[in-house]
Amino acid sequence: MDFRNSSRNKRIEHWIIVILISSLCMGLNFFVSKLTWQIDLSKETKYSLSRESLALLNKLEEPVEIIVTIKEKNNLPKITHKFLQDLKLLLGALENAPTSKQIRITYLDVDSPRNLPDYLSAFQLNEPNLIVVASPKGGQKTLFRYKVESASNPYDSSTPFRSNDNAARQALWESNFYADWKESYNGVMEPTKFRGEENLVRSILEIAGQKNKRNTAYFTTGHGEKSPFDLDEENGLSALSGILQDRNIKVSTIDLSVSKSVPEDAIMLVIGGPRGTFQDQEVASIQSFLNNRGGKLILSIDPVEELSVLDRPAFGLRSILKEWGIRCHDMLIYDSSPENYDFFTGSYILRTFLQKNNHKIVEQHIRLGLSIQSDRCRPVETLETNVNNSTMCEILFSSQNALGLSGWTQRKSPPEKNELLDLEGNIPIISVSEKGSGKNNQTSQDTKVIVLGSSSILSNKYLTKSSGNQLLAKNIVYWINEIPEMLDIPPRELNTFSISMQEEEFQALLYSIAIIPGFIALSGIFVGWLRKEL
Amino acid sequence: MSAETKPLPIIEVLNLKKRYGLIQALKGISFSVGKGEIIGFLGPNGAGKSTTLKILSGLIPADSGEAKVCGVDLAEEGGEVRNHIGFLPENNPLPEELRVIEYLHFRAMLKGLRGSRKRDRIRIALDICDLERKVSERKIGNLSKGYRQRVGIADALLTEPRLVILDEPTIGLDPRQSAVTRKMMERLRGEVTFLLSSHILSEVEACCDRMIILSHGQIVTEGTLNELQEEFINRTIFEVIALTDRMSLQKSVREIDQTCELLQDEPVDVSGKKRFIFSTEKGEVVAEAILRYLVKIPDLRVFEFQIERPDLETIFLRATKKNWEENDLLGKRSRRFKIE
Amino acid sequence: MTQGYWVILRTEIFSLFISPATYVSTFYFLALLGVGFRFFIESFPATNWILPPLSSLALGLLFGAPALIPFLTMRTIAEERRLGTLETLMTAPVDAVSIIAGKWSASYFFYLLICCGAYSYPLLVCIIFPSQAESLGFLKPEHWIGGFVFLMSFGASFCAIGIFSSSITRNQMVAGMLSFSLITLYLAIMAFSYGEPTKIDEFRSYDDLFAMVGGSLHRGLDKIQFFALGVLHIPTILHQLIVVFFFLSLAKLQVEKIRH
Structure with a gap:
């Protein structure tokens, strides 16, 4: 062999070793990145899944996808960063949990030009800032949605100007990921507990646990009701059906006069602002749905203008309502004080809640001071007498100055109070009634009825613009569809860090900090002196 | 050998x-x-x-x-x-910032010496290399070349x-x-x-x-x-300083030893004295015989006579010169040209 | 072999201790970090900082590493090669592995010492202002351990990078600059991939390949969120060990090359 060859061989040999080491390290990296070990040093291992969750997750029947389309950017509000951090820790723990079926976490950038991964193409995911739990068969559920209002017009009264931080806070509030919000050092509400584990585990179970066939909300048709598929900005109910779909509830319509009975898969009926009367046979099937099958009912009912329907009060639904302890007068609520009306849109602002014993639907409204907007509305009272073992509750009231006008189409304007027939003062507008089936703990069989005194409260008109109405709608859906088997997953205490030092204390700190470098400088000098040549 | x-x-x-x-x-x-x-x-x-x-x-x-x-x-x-073994590398590179004694301790430990044996060996090595205590406390960077070399040798001697x-x-x-x-x-x-x-x-x-x-x-x-x-020097070389011409001197020398060669002649001073260098293959005995013979001839006027012993330098030069020529590429090539 | 390792480790630490450059760089580094720490704890509530304030030190030390590590490593092999003392070292019965491992351990040890120095700042806060320390979350031992383990793992790989840079050149300035650039590059790649919502599960593009084999290069800095809260993410630590192994083996190859 030539010398030249030999030296070249040596060099090649050297590079081969380098390449071998590199590929060995890359291979090791590959295997290590498949590992999921982590050691939780925190007290009570609060960053790992609780034993309850692990037990529940072992019952999964299908693999679960959790898709997060929140893009981590620096300009996100601080609370979103915090949320993302909490979420990441939790998702990491979920992904690595020993579950019966795989839980796969995907962080998706919906703006990127890359195609969706194959396993996600079945789900419609094109919106940013979502957290979706989905499974191939069990459908999907949106746990968190946050719309960035990029260009809100400060002169447009219908969309109040809000900071990103505020919007993010609201989205988080509504998503129920955090609990126990407390006022922090500068008056901002900060959460103190993270309920993400409970929230996610619950949704995972809903999606991929034992199947609940009853997962459809039926909107009645045939009486001039508003349609769930109507995207109309005024009268459509598409926003409400969107909220339902987010919670993995399918939306469909039903004409009860045709179909005789409510279908098997129905979990709830929604009657959104009927204009015509319900016939006896329809009322009977609704009654049977409520009484025998633990059905739920959302009824929004507008004041009646036409005298023709007055002979059957509340569009013929009075008998049902009476059974559930709710009375729905054919009245109109008249409020004489102009401050209760929105100056620009003229919508009626409802901001009176029952202080004591508040219902969980409006609990957050009370704490946040949110109001609910509405068009014309009618009173929805509960009866004093407890019928049918159900518990009733009035949850939203008009202002003190309001009058409930009976026979209002014939009244003068401004109306004078008819002492005999009219209602006065805080007139209830939304009432709920519920009854436990009592048979077992399976309280998803609970019958729940909510009656709203105006169909506009849940219509697109206000649901898309007023955050109070949005929260109301979400809470109604949440309440109606509440999974009764309460998961006993404890919320995690959040760390909050703050400092309250005086300027002098900071100075003192700086001086004390200087000890360390000073010590190093001195020891350097000392060592230098020691090493000096004698 | x-x-x-x-x-x-x-x-x-x-x-x-x-x-x-x-x-x-x-x-x-x-x-x-x-x-x-x-x-x-x-x-x-x-x-x-x-x-x-x-x-x-x-x-x-x-x-x-x-x-x-x-x-x-x-x-x-x-x-x-x-x-x-102990090894002193070429140029003997040493860490500049360590003291001699620290360096030797380090080397001794590297070589597996421990405890009192380490201290004894360092002392002995310092002693052998004439590194007194004062020097051993100095930084290597400040030592003169000779002392550094001795430090290196002391290091080489550490492990006996x-x-x-x-x-x-x-x-x-x-x-x-x-x-x-x-x-x-x-x-x-x-x-x-x-x-x-x-x-x-x-x-x-x-x-x-x-x-x-x-x-x-x-x-x-x-x-x-x-x-x-x-x-290498299988010939005895001797030097004669005489006031004579080359021919007659060579003739006289050849009378004793036919193989003797005149390598060089050169004038020593203005008086006409010349230095003649001869070489013979027959050794010093013959050279001495030649001397005795030359002295007897008055015409030659021999002033000095010296038998030279080749020093290492001569040997070195001769030994390496031969080798050098063989390896000289140009030389080889020129020979090759002659053959062709 | 282990004997040679310990001797070299001792001597290297000793020469770091007697070298003025170490003191100067440590002094400046810790002084800057201290001032930064003081202003950080004053201002962090107003910023987007969501991690425990203690982790600011870990990040400070991590991002300060490109400036600090070269001072600890650049002299080790480059200078020895230039002076020829590496060859002298090789005449003693030690092998290249001991030399590399010893030198790496020494600089790593010193880096950890400096980390300890930095962590004495919050310790001082705990001693002088106990109530503030509580509200700052300094009293949670898991935050300390998590942050320090994070630093330990990344410090190890950075020191290995420094040793490697030092081994491939004879000029210590070049070695210093090389390790500065390599560590900065390492940090930059980790920082650029920070929070990018991709998931490694199937091979779809070269990005994914990189994510699979890149180890901590792919979103390695994210894991500070785990470590800062006291959740030790074992793969990250293993990734760093692989990096250490990788660069130290390359350095060993380099050192052995001078023997041929």
Whole structure:
């Protein structure tokens, strides 16, 4: 062999070793990145899944996808960063949990030009800032949605100007990921507990646990009701059906006069602002749905203008309502004080809640001071007498100055109070009634009825613009569809860090900090002196 | 060769080859060194002295050939040999910022000495190398070249090695300093085998038992000084200073020894004295006979007569010159042209 | 072999301790970090900072590493090669592994010492202002351990990068700049991939390949969120060990090369 060859061989040999080491390290990296070990040093291992969750997750029947389309950017509000951090820790723990079926976490950038991964193409995911739990068969559920209002017009009264931080806070509030919000050092509400584990585990179970066939909300048709598929900005109910779909509830319509009975898969009926009367046979099937099958009912009912329907009060639904302890007068609520009306849109602002014993639907409204907007509305009272073992509750009231006008189409304007027939003062507008089936703990069989005194409260008109109405709608859906088997997953205490030092204390700190470098400088000098040549 | 007859060779080298890229640094050298010898490695720059020493100390591997040092086969376990030898590398690089004593402690621990034995050995090594206490407290960076060299030698002697390899131990030292090195080797003569490379000939001449002359990666010759003189200068050279002409002197010399050659004649001074250099193949006896004969002839007017013994320098030059010519590419080519 | 390792480690630490450059760089580094720490704890509530304030030190030390590590590593092999003392070292019965491992351990040890120095700032806060320390979350031992383990793992790989840079050149300035650039590059790649919502599960593009084999290069800095809260993410630590192994083996190859 030539010398030249030999030296070249040596060099090649050297590079081969380098390449071998590199590929060995890359291979090791590959295997290590498949590992999921982590050691939780925190007290009570609060960053790992609780034993309850692990037990529940072992019952999964299908693999679960959790898709997060929140893009981590620096300009996100601080609370979103915090949320993302909490979420990441939790998702990491979920992904690595020993579950019966795989839980796969995907962080998706919906703006990127890359195609969706194959396993996600079945789900419609094109919106940013979502957290979706989905499974191939069990459908999907949106746990968190946050719309960035990029260009809100400060002169447009219908969309109040809000900071990103505020919007993010609201989205988080509504998503129920955090609990126990407390006022922090500068008056901002900060959460103190993270309920993400409970929230996610619950949704995972809903999606991929034992199947609940009853997962459809039926909107009645045939009486001039508003349609769930109507995207109309005024009268459509598409926003409400969107909220339902987010919670993995399918939306469909039903004409009860045709179909005789409510279908098997129905979990709830929604009657959104009927204009015509319900016939006896329809009322009977609704009654049977409520009484025998633990059905739920959302009824929004507008004041009646036409005298023709007055002979059957509340569009013929009075008998049902009476059974559930709710009375729905054919009245109109008249409020004489102009401050209760929105100056620009003229919508009626409802901001009176029952202080004591508040219902969980409006609990957050009370704490946040949110109001609910509405068009014309009618009173929805509960009866004093407890019928049918159900518990009733009035949850939203008009202002003190309001009058409930009976026979209002014939009244003068401004109306004078008819002492005999009219209602006065805080007139209830939304009432709920519920009854436990009592048979077992399976309280998803609970019958729940909510009656709203105006169909506009849940219509697109206000649901898309007023955050109070949005929260109301979400809470109604949440309440109606509440999974009764309460998961006993404890919320995690959040760390909050703050400092309250005086300027002098900071100075003192700086001086004390200087000890360390000073010590190093001195020891350097000392060592230098020691090493000096004698 | 003389080394082969000695018992227990401490170094045995057989056909060692090493190349650096295109340059064949060693072209197959073989020699052996007995216990207690002091061997001088001679050769011009680039002859392969340092390469050989590095290979023998296990620092670099050879390409082919066999080498055994202190009974350790270098090809099998090159690192092992470092436990048995002391090595002073060329230029003797030392960490500047350490004190002498710290450095020796570090080296002693590296070589596996511990506790009181470590302290004793360091003391002895310092003592052998004439490094007094004051010097041992100084930083190596501030020491003079001679002291550094002694630190390096002290390091080489730390583990009581059977073999100490010194690569250019006296380079750049003044005569007094190199005398200290020589003295050190004299003190340890017999106990320790020294293998030192140098191109300062007087140095090697003064203290080495035997020398190996390398040129162009080959051993040109080896042996004691006398052996080398006999081998290389097989003619006796004598010098005559006489006030005569060349022809008559040569004629007179040839009367005793026909083979005697006149190598050189040159005038010594203005008086007409000339120096004549003769060489004969018949040894000093003949040279003495010639002297006695020449003195008897009055015409020649012999003033001085001297029989010269060739020094190492002559041997070195002659030995390496022959080799040099063989390896001179141009020379080879020109010869080839002549053949063609 | 281990004996040679310990001796070299001791001597290397000793020479770091007697070298003025170490003191100067440590002094400046810790002084800057201290001032930064003081202003950080004053201002962090107003910023987007969501991690425990203690983790600011870990990040400070991590991002300060490109400036600090070269001072600890650049002299080790480059200078020894230039002076030739590496060859002297090789004449003693030690092998290249001990030399590399010893030198790496020494600089790593010193880096950890500096980390300890930095962590004494919050310790001082705990001693002088106990109530503030509580509200700042300094009293949670898991935050301390998590942050320090994070630093330990990344410090190890950075020191290995420094040793490697030092081994491939004879000029210590070049070695210093090389390790500065390599560590900065390492940090930059980790920082650029920070929070990018991709998931490694199937091979779809070269990005994914990189994510699979890149180890901590792919979103390695994210894991501070785990470590800062006291959750030790074992793969990250293993990734760093692989990086250490990788660069130290390359450095060993380099050192062995000079023996041929």
